[in-house]
Amino acid sequence: MTDTLLSTGNLLAIWVTLKLASITTLILLPIAIALAWWLSNTRSILRAPINALITLPLVLPPTVLGFYLLLLMGPNGPLGEVTQALGLGSLSFTFSGLVLGSVLYSLPFAIQPIQIAFESLGSRPMEVAATLRAKPLDAFMNVALPMARSGLISSAILTFSHTIGEFGVVLMIGGNIPGQTQVLSTQIYNHVEAMEYTQAHWLAGAMLIFSFAVLFTLSLLNRRAARIIH
Amino acid sequence: MMPRFHFIIFACFLISISSSIHAGETRIAVAANFSAPMQRLARSFQEETGNQVKLSSGSTGKFYAQIQNGAPFDILLAADQETPQRLENEKLGIENTRFTYATGTLVLWSARNDFVDSRGEILQKASFNHLAIADPKLAPYGLAAMQTLSTLNLIDKLKTKLVQGENIGQTFQFIATANAELGFVALSQVYADGKLTMGSIWIVPQALYQPLHQDAILLKAGKDNSAATSFLAFLKTEKAKKVMHDYGYQF
Numbered sequence: 001m002t003d004t005l006l007s008t009g010n011l012l013a014i015w016v017t018l019k020l021a022s023i024t025t026l027i028l029l030p031i032a033i034a035l036a037w038w039l040s041n042t043r044s045i046l047r048a049p050i051n052a053l054i055t056l057p058l059v060l061p062p063t064v065l066g067f068y069l070l071l072l073m074g075p076n077g078p079l080g081e082v083t084q085a086l087g088l089g090s091l092s093f094t095f096s097g098l099v100l101g102s103v104l105y106s107l108p109f110a111i112q113p114i115q116i117a118f119e120s121l122g123s124r125p126m127e128v129a130a131t132l133r134a135k136p137l138d139a140f141m142n143v144a145l146p147m148a149r150s151g152l153i154s155s156a157i158l159t160f161s162h163t164i165g166e167f168g169v170v171l172m173i174g175g176n177i178p179g180q181t182q183v184l185s186t187q188i189y190n191h192v193e194a195m196e197y198t199q200a201h202w203l204a205g206a207m208l209i210f211s212f213a214v215l216f217t218l219s220l221l222n223r224r225a226a227r228i229i230h
Numbered sequence: 231m232m233p234r235f236h237f238i239i240f241a242c243f244l245i246s247i248s249s250s251i252h253a254g255e256t257r258i259a260v261a262a263n264f265s266a267p268m269q270r271l272a273r274s275f276q277e278e279t280g281n282q283v284k285l286s287s288g289s290t291g292k293f294y295a296q297i298q299n300g301a302p303f304d305i306l307l308a309a310d311q312e313t314p315q316r317l318e319n320e321k322l323g324i325e326n327t328r329f330t331y332a333t334g335t336l337v338l339w340s341a342r343n344d345f346v347d348s349r350g351e352i353l354q355k356a357s358f359n360h361l362a363i364a365d366p367k368l369a370p371y372g373l374a375a376m377q378t379l380s381t382l383n384l385i386d387k388l389k390t391k392l393v394q395g396e397n398i399g400q401t402f403q404f405i406a407t408a409n410a411e412l413g414f415v416a417l418s419q420v421y422a423d424g425k426l427t428m429g430s431i432w433i434v435p436q437a438l439y440q441p442l443h444q445d446a447i448l449l450k451a452g453k454d455n456s457a458a459t460s461f462l463a464f465l466k467t468e469k470a471k472k473v474m475h476d477y478g479y480q481f
Contacts, residue, residue: 073409074409075406075409082391094411171396172400173409174394175362175393175404176233176396177392177394193289193292193295193368194368195291195295
């Protein structure tokens with residue numbers, strides 16, 4: 001059966017997509033925690049510009065990001081020159097290149113839930129921890145992080161699912177290599193263009209169910225978290 | 231206030247009827263390889279007839295799917311012969327309007343000077359990381375590239391170096407930005423006014439791939455559109471052929 005969900009091409013695309021989303025989430029979570037903590041506590045004048053910079057991928061068309069990445073990662077681009085000097089070659093058309101693109105693209109989705117969670121804590125829990133002689137890192141790990149738990153979970157789920165839905169950036173820097181840079185969304189697009197509507201239906205339907213399940217879980221989690229806090 | 235308001239409405243009315251009487255408009259879907267000459271052709275057609283031409287450029291396969299689903303194009307300038315034929319069979323294209331407007335040429339191109347030799351021997355040496363082609367399932371130039379590699383017995387050797395653009399336009403962009411060192415594109419993309427615009431090329435001998443005859447067809451939406459039919463007539467003129475020839479197309 002080559003015209004179903006389980007054709008080799010589709011299976012490979014699903015595998016690459018899940019791998020991409022998992023790795024992106026693992027890389028982004030620590031970065032997002034650190035940046036969200038800084039953003040929710042700092043009084044630096046850099047706060048506003050950095051906040052804007054981080055939110056950019058939310059409003060920019062993915063083609064803008066894809067276009068600049070293509071220029072940056074190419075052998076004549078600044079990033080391409082660095083990766084070549086390190087002997088890594090160019091990142092375009094590689095899985096690592098997609099990871100880099102996804103990390104940038106999903107950054108606001110990872111940071112915002114955590115930032116909101118940290119901001120809603122206020123300064124009180126950390127002050128109480130300090131009066132109990134907890135060192136700042138200790139207080140952060142054992143007070144702030146557990147209390148921001150629902151934000152962390154939302155962040156992880158959003159990052160993962162947003163990466164799975166990524167399309168424009170992958171299309172522009174991927175090169176459609178099976179097992180490397182061919183992901184679910186681009187695979188659906190190619191099926192539609194090649195008039196393989198049965199295959200497109202299978203994948204698109206699976207995506208629809210998956211996305212609904214993710215959002216449903218997310219709203220259940222948020223309700224539970226709200227009940228625990230109040 | 232009132233008389234002025236009426237005057238504005240009347241003026242708008244006048245403008246709308248005058249433009250519909252004097253100049254028509256036609257929407258044309260153009261295969262990505264033909265995009266550059268098409269812009270020049272559209273400009274001189276507009277100057278000559280006053281008709282407006284709205285262009286969309288993309289892969290032939292995508293246009294086929296869009297036309298099947300009711301996209302409002304009057305004309306398709308395809309990169310192959312099969313798609314217009316299929317549209318005619320499905321009654322989405324108008325009978326007896328199909329003709330070959332140009333025959334394309336496949337080239338191996340690099341944005342770097344002196345990178346591609348004039349006999350394509352670089353393919354045998356495989357001294358590069360990425361060879362860009364258009365998706366052979368979607369784009370006729372991608373298919374021609376695969377036929378060339380297959381005739382040269384190079385598919386197994388180069389399989390891991392292939393990167394695919396969604397259409398020939400994206401393939402060109404991969405190479406132009408040097409993300410791929412070289413790749414197969416249409417001569418028309420790297421050729422203007424009878425000479426190579428940049429980089430180095432090997433013009434692939436026609437014997438290595440099936441001829442790239444490109445057909446045009448009038449679509450259902452354009453059946454009674456005089457701007458559309460007069461554009462198709464314009465494509466057959468010597469003047470239009472001169473422009474296409476300057477971009478490396480054969481007849």
